[in-house]
Amino acid sequence: MARHKIDRTFLRAIVATGKWQEFADAELRGFVLKVTPTGAISYTYRWTAPDGTRSRKVIGHYPHLQPGEARELARKDATLFDHKGDSAAQQLARHERRVEVQTVLGVPTVRTFLADTYEPQLRTRQTMDRATINANMIRTSFPDLLDLRLDAVTNWHFDKWMSDCRKTGLKTSTTNRKMNAMRGLFSFAVERELIAVHPMKTVKKGKEPSGIVRFLSDDEDARLHAALDAREIKLREQYGPSFVDPLRVGILVSLHTGLRKGELVKLEWSHVNLEHGFLTVVAEHAKSGKQRHIPLNTEALAALKAWKPQAHARHVFLSRNGTTLTQFAGRDTLRAAAKIEQFRWHDLRHTFASRLVQRGAPLNTVRELMGHSDIRMTLRYAHLSPGHLSAAVALLEAPAIRPDAENDTQARDAA
Numbered sequence: 001m002a003r004h005k006i007d008r009t010f011l012r013a014i015v016a017t018g019k020w021q022e023f024a025d026a027e028l029r030g031f032v033l034k035v036t037p038t039g040a041i042s043y044t045y046r047w048t049a050p051d052g053t054r055s056r057k058v059i060g061h062y063p064h065l066q067p068g069e070a071r072e073l074a075r076k077d078a079t080l081f082d083h084k085g086d087s088a089a090q091q092l093a094r095h096e097r098r099v100e101v102q103t104v105l106g107v108p109t110v111r112t113f114l115a116d117t118y119e120p121q122l123r124t125r126q127t128m129d130r131a132t133i134n135a136n137m138i139r140t141s142f143p144d145l146l147d148l149r150l151d152a153v154t155n156w157h158f159d160k161w162m163s164d165c166r167k168t169g170l171k172t173s174t175t176n177r178k179m180n181a182m183r184g185l186f187s188f189a190v191e192r193e194l195i196a197v198h199p200m201k202t203v204k205k206g207k208e209p210s211g212i213v214r215f216l217s218d219d220e221d222a223r224l225h226a227a228l229d230a231r232e233i234k235l236r237e238q239y240g241p242s243f244v245d246p247l248r249v250g251i252l253v254s255l256h257t258g259l260r261k262g263e264l265v266k267l268e269w270s271h272v273n274l275e276h277g278f279l280t281v282v283a284e285h286a287k288s289g290k291q292r293h294i295p296l297n298t299e300a301l302a303a304l305k306a307w308k309p310q311a312h313a314r315h316v317f318l319s320r321n322g323t324t325l326t327q328f329a330g331r332d333t334l335r336a337a338a339k340i341e342q343f344r345w346h347d348l349r350h351t352f353a354s355r356l357v358q359r360g361a362p363l364n365t366v367r368e369l370m371g372h373s374d375i376r377m378t379l380r381y382a383h384l385s386p387g388h389l390s391a392a393v394a395l396l397e398a399p400a401i402r403p404d405a406e407n408d409t410q411a412r413d414a415a
Contacts, residue, residue, distance in 0.1 A: 001022060001023075001024045001032075002023075002024065003024045003025065003026040004023050004024065004025065004026055005025075005026050005027070006023065006025045006026075006027075006031070006033060006067050006071070007067050007068070008066065008067060010023075010067075011033075011041060011062055011063075011067060014033075014035055014039070014041065015039070016035070016036075016037065016038055016039030017037070018037050019037055020034070020035065020036065020037060020284075021033075021034075021035040022034055022035070023035075025071065027071065028071050028074060028075055028078075030045050030046045030047050030074070030078065031043070031044075031045055031070075031071055031074045031075075032044050032045075032046055033062075040061070041061065041062040042058055042059075042060070042061045042062070043058070043059040043060050043061070043062070043065065043067070043070035043071075043073075043074065044056050044057065044058050044059060044120070045057050045059055045074040045077050045078065046124075047078070047081055047083050048083060048084040049081075049082060049083070049084060050082050050083070050084055050085075050086060050091070052084060054124060055081070055121065055124060056120060056121065056123070056124040057077060057081075057117065057120060057121070058116075058120040059073050059074050059077070060073070079094065079097060080094060080097055081094065082094055095193070106149075107149045107150050107151045107194055107195065108149070108150060108194070109146065109147050109148060109149055109150070110138075110142070110145050110146050110147070110148055110149075110150060110153065110185070111139075111146040111147060113150055113185070113189060113194070114135060114138060114139070114146075114185060117188070117192070118135070118184075118185050118188055118189075119131060119132075119135040121188060122134055122135060122184075128284070129262070130287060130289075134181045134184070137177075137178055137181045138178075138181050138182055138185060141178040141181070141182070142161065142178075142182055144157075145157060145182075150186070150189050150194055150195050151194075151195050153186075153199045154199050155199055155200065155201070155202050155203050157199070158179070158182075158199070158200055158203045159203065162175060162179070162203075162206070172206040172207065172208050173208050175206055176205045176206055176208060179200070179203070179205065180205075182200070183200050186198050186199055186200055213350050213354065213380055213381065214342065214343060214344070214347045214350055215347060215350045215351040215353075215354040215355075216255075216340075216343070216347070216348075216351045220338070220340050220343075221351075223338040223339055223340065224251070224334075224338045224340060226338070227334055227337040227338035228245070228247075228248045228251065228252075228334070230337070231245060231247070231248070231330070231334060231337070232244070232245045232248055242310075243310070244303075244306050244307045244310050246307065246311075246317060246328065247328045247329065247330050247331060247334065248303065249303045249304065249306075249307040249317075250264060250317060250328050251328075251348065252299055252300050252303040253300050253303060253304065254345065254348040254349065254352075255300075255348045255351060255352060256296070256297045256299055256300040256352065257279065257294045257296065257300060257352065257369075258294070258348075258349045258352035258353055258369055258370050259281065259294070259349070260287060260346070260349060260371075261345050261346065262285070262287070263281050263285050263286065263287075263371075264316075264317065265317050265324055265325040265326070266285045266324065267279065267281075267285075267315070267316040267317065268314055268315055268316060269308065269311075269313070269314060269315075269316060270314075272304060272316065274301065274304060274305055274308070277295060277296045277301050278293050278294060278295045278296055279293070279294055279296060280292070280293050280294075281293075281294065281371060286371055287371065287373075288371050288372070288373040290371065290373070292368065292369070292371050294369055304316075328345075331345070349370070350381075352369075352370075353366055353369075353370055353378070353381050354381055354384050356369070356381075357381040357382070357384045358384050363375065363378050363379065363381070363382060364378075366378050366381065
């Protein structure tokens with residue numbers, strides 16, 4: 001990243017481009033400006049921790065905080081954080097300074113720590129949308145804990161909260177997801193030495209039932225394609241012979257690429273290579289925060305090529321009012337026409353993975369295409385593999401070879 005002299009003149013010259021922008025300071029290493037697509041500017045300090053992870057703290061926002069003031073605050077914060085390459089003596093000195101500062105400031109409330117420290121940290125490790133979702137999940141799920149100091153929250157609070165969730169009938173998977181969001185906050189508070197003991201250390205997750213992987217059968221797939229064809233014919237009678245149904249395109253792309261719905265609706269034409277037949281899920285839009293490339297098969301490629309002349313110049317899918325699409329119109333009617341029950345949009349992704357496994361694709365390849373951060377997610381489809389378990393058991397049919405078997409054979413041949 002190029003370095004700049006960050007001052008008032010530089011900030012006044014910044015222009016919103018519709019994309020995220022970042023500018024590193026030439027004077028203080030780690031001091032960075034972040035500019036949102038709409039032009040809002042924040043100051044951040046970034047550093048690499050001893051374990052190699054990248055961390056970030058939001059210092060403040062322009063114009064409420066001027067660049068010189070923000071730089072000095074960042075400089076002071078730099079003396080509190082452990083950096084990669086620090087000696088044991090340096091880490092001990094930083095620890096003592098953190099204790100002194102915390103003694104003066106006191107332990108923050110959950111609400112303050114979430115807003116000022118944890119949510120900005122989430123944005124360095126997750127996509128912006130995912131970080132916002134997790135932070136808001138904490139706020140909406142644990143309103144009674146927000147105004148308690150971090151060190152005042154105990155395992156009793158969470159045992160009671162889980163008990164209340166069971167009484168209201170909240171699904172175990174949902175309860176665990178909310179607990180995981182809060183668990184991450186307290187883990188970071190322990191890491192920052194704001195509290196000595198994790199209050200959720202003894203709180204265990206509820207046992208979840210095995211997830212059901214719903215995918216299209218061959219017969220359902222045939223009915224879906226027939227319903228898509230009939231729908232497009234009807235729409236062309238209304239809008240003209242060259243009309244392309246966006247619902248059809250969205251379904252076919254999802255079915256043959258395994259994109260999550262959030263990844264699909266944020267797809268831009270700059271991420272789609274129609275010439276070489278692949279699309280890219282950029283890190284900013286991926287749930288895992290990692291970029292991946294997915295080849296386009298004949299049907300998905302043809303659908304995108306036909307759709308492009310009718311689509312928005314930049315965004316592959318866009319709502320009528322120019323915002324990010326949340327739902328494809330006509331999906332419920334289409335499902336009824338195809339006579340497919342209990343099928344969600346996300347199940348198109350399951351169908352993509354299931355078909356790959358059924359046709360013998362290695363599980364690690366499926367993991368890469370799906371964008372799973374953990375192979376355990378992909379293992380949900382392992383039972384569909386035509387031979388991975390049979391091949392393993394077949395190894396038992398081979399004759400056992402003793403370590404001295406070769407020597408025995410040589411001895412007999414010599415005799």
